[in-house]
Structures are given as C-alpha cells and as structure tokens.
Amino acid sequence: MSDEVDTALARQTINHIPFLSAYDGPIERLGGLTNLVFRLGEFCLRIPGKGTEEYIDRSNEMVATRAVAEAGVGPEVLYTAPSTGVFVSRFIDGAATMSPVRFAESPGAAARAGKAFRRLHESGAVFPARFELFAMIDSYLAVLATKDVALPTGYHDVLRDAESVRAALSAHPLPSVACHCDPLCENFLDTGERMWIVDWEYSGMNDPMWDLADLSVEAAFDPDREEEMVHAYFEAEPGQAERGRIMIYKAMCDLLWTLWGLIQLANENPADDFRTYAETRFARCRTLMGTEEFTRAVHAVANGSGHAPA
8 A cells, every 4th residue: 555545544543543533643654564553643553454354363462462561561552442453552752663683783682672571471461362383383374275375395394394393392381471472573662771562463372482582583683692682581591491492483483484474475465575585484494493403402392391480
C-alpha cells in the first residue's frame, strides 16, 4: 500500500477508538514486516497485516501485551481490540528502534536486552498460549500445504534429523516461562538506559533459552555480543546445558522461521524478498546442525538438566 492509503486506513481505524477519534495531528508510519505501525503524537497504533489471522492468536497477543506492560517490559497499553488485533500503546519518546547495526554499535545494548529478557522471564506473567516448537512447525507446514509455494530442497530431511534435538530438549526440560519468542531487532526499543520489548504476536510459555538464542541470530551477534547478553541475563557463568540449549535453538529458530518466510511469500507480503529470506535461514540452520559444536550441544542438553536464572 502507498503511504497515502496507509494513512487513510489509520485515520479510519482511530475513528473507532474513543480517545483518538478527534485526533487530527500528524500520522507517521513506523516499521513492521507484517503489520502497519503508526506514531500519533504520544501514541502508537498497530493494525494487523494481511493474512496474519491464519497463524496469529490475537486474544493471546492482547493478554501478553497487557501483562508485559504491567511487568515493565513493554510500553503502557491504552486500548486493545482482541477481535481485530488493533491496539494502541504509549509511544516511548527518545527510544531508538534497534537493528543489527545498532546492536553492534550501541555500547551495552546486548546487556540491556539480556536484562530485559530476565525481567520478562522472572515476571511471573502467564500467557494463554504455549510456544511449542515442533507443533508450530507442523502448523506452518499445514498452512503451506494450502499454498503454491515450494519448501527448500531437503527441508524434511533436516526436520527428521532434528528428532535428536527434540529428544534432547525433552530429556531435561526447563520450566516454561513467559517468553517473547520472536525477538527481531526491530522489536527492541533502546533508550540507552533501558531496553523495551514490543510486538507480542508469537508470545507464549516457552523455554527461556529460546529468546536468547533467537535474538543472537536476528541481531547477528558476534561471540562477544552474545557473551555480553548471556552474562547480563544470568549474572553468572551459565552451565554447559544452558549454553547447549542456546546453540540448539539458534538452529531451530531458523528451521521454524524458514516456514514463516514462505507463508509471507505465499501471502505476497511486499516487505522483503521472502524467498531469499527462507532459503538463507534454512541454509544457515543446515550448516549449524552439521557442525561438531552442534553435536556437542545436543549431547550436553541430553545429559544435563540446566537451570533457569536464580
């Protein structure tokens, strides 16, 4: 859609939100791969994107969005419409929307993200949904079975290889806690003193190590940045089992989000080249799973219990 059409949709949407219906100030389009996000002065408006109703539980998202606001992890929520997924939150003035470059160049940003994850995971928040990795893969495959989009060559072979991963993770599961589950860099807002997290579409009760692993992948953390995040999160040296889970999930998030990218391709999402996105993620997953380091991680997780931060 053009900017004019997007702005018109935003104005039409706020007509149905009582405290914004009289707003006549500027409307600024912000980022977003699948949704439309706008700044309206001190407010932030989110309108769900085309096709997202196929794989997003909006009622879960609204519960999570309010819970993390109460926990001080996300911005204050001022309006939600669970039936449509439209919501309004407080705009965080002076916060930079993160990117891989900003994570690399902003001193302490990785540590602030680690602390935000710890605040989230220790918040006691309970989300209605559970983020079940292999169930989500099956669900996405079912969606793609209705689309005219081909999987990357060898996807099912790698999925079969991942059965050893499933067994290792199940041997000594960590307690499920409230997790973001989709930590794209752009879902982090950094004031330089505190990191806020937004966009809770995929949130659910999950293994907390998923969040750390997925952000490391999305932000292209080098070893030093990953260590900065991990140590800020644990406030101690993590064990081999925790490190193993992070390594495993770095591959598994690529295996899952490969399918998400293909759904975007099928839905003709113009935000990115989603064929290249999917192929790149799948290749990276396959390469990591073929390393000795990954094999050692699977063994460490299968043999040790690990522990959540104290």
